Amino acid sequence: MIFVNSFVYYSLIPFGIIIIFITHPSLAEDEKPHDDYYTSLIGVQNLARKEQQTVAQLVRYKRKLEERLTLVERYLEDYRKSIRPLIQKSKTLRKSSLKKQYPIFRKENDLHTISETMSSHPLMVFRLLRRYAKELPDIALNLFQDINIEIKDYLAMLADNLDLPTEGDLNGAADGILRLQETYQLSTYDLSVGKLIEKDTGCGLVASDMQLIGVRAFNTKKYATSVEWIYHGWQMVKNGDKSISMEIIKENLRVTSDHHNIELLSFKPSSLSLFQNLINSTWSNIDGLYRTPLVTEYPLKIVSDTIFDYYNFNALCRGEQLLTPAQTKNLRCWYAHDSPYNIISPLKFEAHHENPPVYQVYDMISDEAIRHIKKLAEPHLKRAQVLGSYQKAGGIKSDVRTSSVAWISDKQDVNDTLLLKVPKSIQSATGLIPWAMRAAEELQISCYGSVGGFYVPHFDALFHPGVTLSKEMEGTNRGDRVATIMFYLSDVELGGGTAFPRLGIASKAVKGSAVIWYNLRYNGERELLMLHGGCPVLYGNKWVANKWIRLYDQFHVRKCTKHRFE
Numbered sequence: 293m294i295f296v297n298s299f300v301y302y303s304l305i306p307f308g309i310i311i312i313f314i315t316h317p318s319l320a321e322d323e324k325p326h327d328d329y330y331t332s333l334i335g336v337q338n339l340a341r342k343e344q345q346t347v348a349q350l351v352r353y354k355r356k357l358e359e360r361l362t363l364v365e366r367y368l369e370d371y372r373k374s375i376r377p378l379i380q381k382s383k384t385l386r387k388s389s390l391k392k393q394y395p396i397f398r399k400e401n402d403l404h405t406i407s408e409t410m411s412s413h414p415l416m417v418f419r420l421l422r423r424y425a426k427e428l429p430d431i432a433l434n435l436f437q438d439i440n441i442e443i444k445d446y447l448a449m450l451a452d453n454l455d456l457p458t459e460g461d462l463n464g465a466a467d468g469i470l471r472l473q474e475t476y477q478l479s480t481y482d483l484s485v486g487k488l489i490e491k492d493t494g495c496g497l498v499a500s501d502m503q504l505i506g507v508r509a510f511n512t513k514k515y516a517t518s519v520e521w522i523y524h525g526w527q528m529v530k531n532g533d534k535s536i537s538m539e540i541i542k543e544n545l546r547v548t549s550d551h552h553n554i555e556l557l558s559f560k561p562s563s564l565s566l567f568q569n570l571i572n573s574t575w576s577n578i579d580g581l582y583r584t585p586l587v588t589e590y591p592l593k594i595v596s597d598t599i600f601d602y603y604n605f606n607a608l609c610r611g612e613q614l615l616t617p618a619q620t621k622n623l624r625c626w627y628a629h630d631s632p633y634n635i636i637s638p639l640k641f642e643a644h645h646e647n648p649p650v651y652q653v654y655d656m657i658s659d660e661a662i663r664h665i666k667k668l669a670e671p672h673l674k675r676a677q678v679l680g681s682y683q684k685a686g687g688i689k690s691d692v693r694t695s696s697v698a699w700i701s702d703k704q705d706v707n708d709t710l711l712l713k714v715p716k717s718i719q720s721a722t723g724l725i726p727w728a729m730r731a732a733e734e735l736q737i738s739c740y741g742s743v744g745g746f747y748v749p750h751f752d753a754l755f756h757p758g759v760t761l762s763k764e765m766e767g768t769n770r771g772d773r774v775a776t777i778m779f780y781l782s783d784v785e786l787g788g789g790t791a792f793p794r795l796g797i798a799s800k801a802v803k804g805s806a807v808i809w810y811n812l813r814y815n816g817e818r819e820l821l822m823l824h825g826g827c828p829v830l831y832g833n834k835w836v837a838n839k840w841i842r843l844y845d846q847f848h849v850r851k852c853t854k855h856r857f858e
């Protein structure tokens with residue numbers, strides 16, 4: 293759909309700026325920006341800092357433009373006021389001036405009247421002379437100063453030193469918003485006014501944003517969603533929003549709703565979302581149209597159709613209860629004092645699930661240690677790559693996981709007592725051997741992108757038929773990832789929990805707590821119930837740290853049982 297993409301460009305970015313960025317030598321082929329902002333919390337935070345300088349520059353530039361405009365307006369106002377009595381007196385001049393703000397006369401008769409009257413009025417003459425002798429040279433002087441130099445240099449410097457967000461970033465961010473909408477079932481109107489579930493954030497969107505997101509939905513075949521976004525944008529324009537022209541948004545609404553109707557009539561809809569009925573030609577029925585939900589029940593356990601994993605995951609992220617009271621009635625919380633490390637301050641356990649076990653332990657890690665870990669990780673954060681079946685040489689950028697990750701060394705011989713509290717706390721909570729690099733991996737830190745950063749349901753266990761791992765990932769002879777201990781390094785105000793769609797449970801992101809589970813059964817096979825994923829972050833920043841425990845060194849702490857299939 294060319295109409296949408298070409299539109300995106302010219303409506304969003306002032307033309308002059310495009311030229312600077314495209315032609316600037318610093319953006320040669322190998323230095324192209326990376327489309328990474330929407331996955332990178334730190335990147336966005338940097339951008340937010342840098343924007344302060346940009347705004348300061350723009351404010352300075354605006355003042356200069358205003359100064360220039362003031363000079364021009366001063367001249368024209370003086371002209372208008374001094375000529376007014378003259379127009380009031382003369383019928384023909386009044387007629388020719390046609391009530392223009394700054395009347396300009398071209399007819400010979402009018403010119404004659406003006407010159408005669410003006411020249412007979414000493415004060416008018418004085419003002420005329422003053423305009424030419426003072427005001428006009430002031431304008432000329434101002435024009436000879438290049439008021440654009442500073443802002444041009446600044447923009448060139450920006451293009452040189454900062455990877456500017458790209459159209460790919462914008463698409464990624466739009467996908468993030470659409471994902472949030474779908475997962476948390478947010479209405480398009482609520483999003484447009486900045487309401488996230490019950491939280492009024494005070495910052496919504498403008499019509500051109502609505503149009504951009506609608507276009508993205510269209511390009512990803514979500515036709516009903518696309519129509520809704522553009523329709524609400526159109527309503528905004530009707531209410532005075534000037535961020536996009538009425539003609540453009542109406543044309544886009546026409547194209548998207550026509551396309552929606554064609555899909556609906558084709559009886560083999562290739563779209564991910566359609567309304568049940570046709571959209572009428574005046575769009576007056578859009579608010580009342582209904583979309584059929586694809587599933588209405590959420591079976592647990594392993595089902596052949598993975599669509600249920602996805603629907604369970606979303607429902608759990610929304611905080612829905614999928615287990616019956618009978619299934620949850622024996623779940624308990626308790627204090628554990630049983631290791632030497634926690635005699636004085638016991639660990640606070642909460643069972644989310646008993647068999648297979650998923651526990652959350654609160655206050656596992658202190659705020660001080662969290663600050664320290666984030667500081668260590670920050671310079672090394674890179675966009676997450678996925679392994680497993682998605683792997684190509686060196687991994688690929690992932691759209692199933694929009695986060696940045698860093699690995700930090702917490703080997704036993706690292707002389708960092710604060711960092712070493714992590715493996716020690718794991719040892720006391722689980723009895724597992726947590727030491728990198730043989731018994732466990734080093735600590736992986738991830739921080740999620742600011743626009744719906746998430747991680748689709750997946751298994752942490754690595755070994756799987758058909759998957760080749762890098763040497764580094766496989767490690768030499770240390771076995772698969774038997775257990776995961778995932779620490780939340782931040783609270784997340786809305787969203788951002790961890791959901792286990794086949795167990796029907798979810799944990800909340802509580803800073804300092806850790807979620808613990810086994811990825812393998814006692815017989816060493818992958819536990820297919822342990823599918824899990826990171827819920828999209830709706831509001832807040834999410835950081836987690838993963839410690840993956842490898843199988844072989846745990847042989848005397850997690851023994852196999854007598855039953856083959858356990």
Ligand SMILES: O=C(O)CCC(=O)C(=O)O
Nearest residue numbers: 747789790825826827836
């Ligand atoms: O962030 C989450 O909640 C889940 C993270 C996770 O599953 C992983 O990093 O493997």
Ligand SMILES: [Fe+2]
Nearest residue numbers: 750751752824
């Ligand atoms: Fe995971």
